[in-house]
Amino acid sequence: MKTADTVFTIIETLQKQDGCTVTRLADELDLAKSTVHAYLATLERKEYVTKEDKTYHLSLKFLDHGMYTMRNNAVASVARPSLEQTADETGEVVWLIVEEHGRAVYVDRAKGEKAVQTSGHRGLRTYLHFLAAGKAILANLDEKTVAGIIDRHGLPAQTGNTITDRERLFEELQRVRDQGYAYNNAEEVEGVRAIGAPITQNGTVYAGVSIAGPTARLQDAEYEQRMRQAVIEAANTIELNLEY
Secondary structure, rough: OOHHHHHHHHHHHHHHHHOOOHHHHHHHOOOHHHHHHHHHHHHHHHHOOEEOOOEEEEHHHHHHHHHHHHHHOOOOOHHHHHHHHHHHHHEEEEEEEEOOEEEEEEEEEEEEEOOOOOOOOOEEEEOOOOOOOHHHHOOOOOOOHHHHHHHHHHOOOOOOOOOOOHHHHHHHHHHHHHHHOOEEEEEOOOOOOEEEEEEEOOOEEEEEEEEEEEEEHHHHHHHHHHHHHHHHHHHHHHHHHHHH
């Protein structure tokens, strides 16, 4: 188990640091250089890393695994047309988010002509509680499951607007259940607001979809109403595609 743990820590560190030398990786992980070199040699032999001069990087073999998981994810396999249509109609960026191991995973996106650039990218794993789609997902999980997610991952602040209190979050999730949609009020990125809706089927929540844009645009009541309707329609369309 310790060996497997070290392998995955090396992989995650190579990605986080955008490549490392043996020396730097040994320093980062507090391991002997000979130990790190042995692990990297195995990963290189298995074609999971490449070496440029003295720096090791993750290889494109991981792309094969990523594409496999995308193809085999029920929601991702049917959501793309709805994401693109919603992005075209609203001009904003539209995200598909799923929950895995209590984390939010950015699975896919479509960008409209007015879309803002954020730190989100496909494959990013982050927290559910400060995302509109994440809240939409949490609101459709039972309270015991949500409590377990909080116990495991906490409620860290991403901005000054992030909800970090358990009771406040549960109150927010009740509002989401009552109204059928969720807000991210600059809780992930300052100056960016989002509206999210859950994608459910037979009482099971599969994912969440969200539309994000500058706070100034989404504070306009009429514009917000249009975005809210658009994200609910996108979620409903994806639900129908899941069923049929």
